[in-house]
Amino acid sequence: MPKDKSSSSKYSLKSWLHGEKTLISDRKRIFCQVRSKKVLHEIRNDIGDSLIWVSVDETTDSCGRYVANVFVGKMDSIDAGSPHLIMCTVSEKTNHATIARTVKYALRLLWPTTEHEERLLALTNNAAYVLKAAGTLQVIYPKMIHITCIVHSLHRTAEEIRSQHPKPNNLISSVKKAFVKVLHLLNPEGAACINSAILADDVGIQSELSYIGAHIKTLPETMTKLEERGLQLTTAMSLLNTVTTSFNKVPESLGTIQTEKMKKTEERNPDLETVKNISGILQGEPQAVQNYTPKEIAAFKYCPLNSCEVESTFSVYQNILADSHRRGSVG
DSSP states (O other), rough: OGGGGGGHHHHHHHHHHHHHHHHHHHHHHHHHHHHHHHHHHHHHHHHHEEEEEEEEEEEEOSSSSSEEEEEEEEEOSSEEEEEEEEEEESSSSHHHHHHHHHHHOOOOOOOOHSGGGSSEEEEEEOOOHHHHHHHHHHHHHOOOEEEEEEEHHHHHHHHHHHHHHHHHHHHHHHHHHSSOOOOOOOTSHHHHHHHHHHHHHOHEEEEEEEEHHHHTHHHHHHHHHTOOOOOHHHHHHHHHHHHHHHHSOGGGGGGHHHHHHHHHHHHTTTTEEEEEHHHHHHOOOOOOOOOOOOHHGGGGGGOOOOOOOHHHHHHHHHHHTSSSGGTOOOO
16 A cells, blocks of 8 residues: 555555455456356367256255256267366255256356257256256257156165165164274273174064165165266166166065155156167167157267266365355355
8 A cells, every 4th residue: 555645535544455355356256257258168169069968956055055056068979078067056045946047047158149958968856846947947948858866766765675674774873883983992892882782683683684685785786886977878777777677576575665666766757768768779779769860869878867976066065165164155
C-alpha cells in the first residue's frame, strides 16, 4: 500500500485489502474459466464422434449439502476409453427434477451447439427419483438407453440374503468387534471373543454358513469382478448370468428369496433387456435391436454396467471437505 496515501479514506487499509482480495478472486475466476474451457475441449477431442455414456449419482457431503457428480465417456469397439468428470454441482434438494436438469445441463455444457447426445446410454442407481429423472430425460432424448448399476442390484440382493440369516451376521459382527483392537492387544478372555466362540459352536450357524458357502459364494466374488474398469459387455453379462445360474440351483426347500430379489431388481432396470440383446449380438447370436446400426451396436463392446467411477469421486470430495476444510466453498 502506498505510504503517501495511507491517511486517505480511499486508500485505507481496509479498502486496499478488499481491492487486493477482489483482484486475486478475479484472477482465480479467469484461470478457472480458461482451464475449464481447455479441459472441455480435451474431452470433446477424446470422445470425438463416438457414442457416449453418461453416469450421475448424488451424495450428502460433510456440510449437509446435496452434491451430484456427472461423468461421461465414449463407447467404442477398440477400447474402453477413460471416464471424465464434467460436473460437480451442489443443490438445495435432490429429486427427479434436479437430477434431470443436472444431466441436461452437463451435456449442453460439453456440446452446446451439436446434437451429439442424440444417442447415449445413461447409467444410474435404482433409486425411485433417479428412475423418474431418467424417464424425463428419455422424453428429451428418445433414443437414450437407461440402465441401473448392476453392482447396486447385486448389493441389494446381498442385503436381502443377510437379513434372512441373522445368526451368521451376528457372528461376523462379534468377530469384527473382537478384532477392532490391535492384534497383540486382543484379549481371548474378553466378552467379544467369548461371544464369538459361543456363536461359532452353534450348530444352526454352522449349517447356515455351509449353505451360504455352497450357494451364495459367487455373489461377492462377482460383485468385485464387475467393479473392474474396462470390462467387456459380454464378460459382464456372463458374470451376471453366473450368479443367476447359481441361485437357480438352490433347492426350493432352502428358499428362493435370492432368486425373487434378483428378478425384482432386474424389473427396476428399464433397458437391461436391450443391453442383454446387444450382448447376444456381440457374441454372434441373432438378436433384434431397433434404432441402432451395426456400427453403433459394435460400440457397446465396452459398455459400462456399474457406476463405481462416480461413487469413487465422492470419497475424494469428502476428503476435500473434511472438518479442517469446512470453510471451503463449491463455486
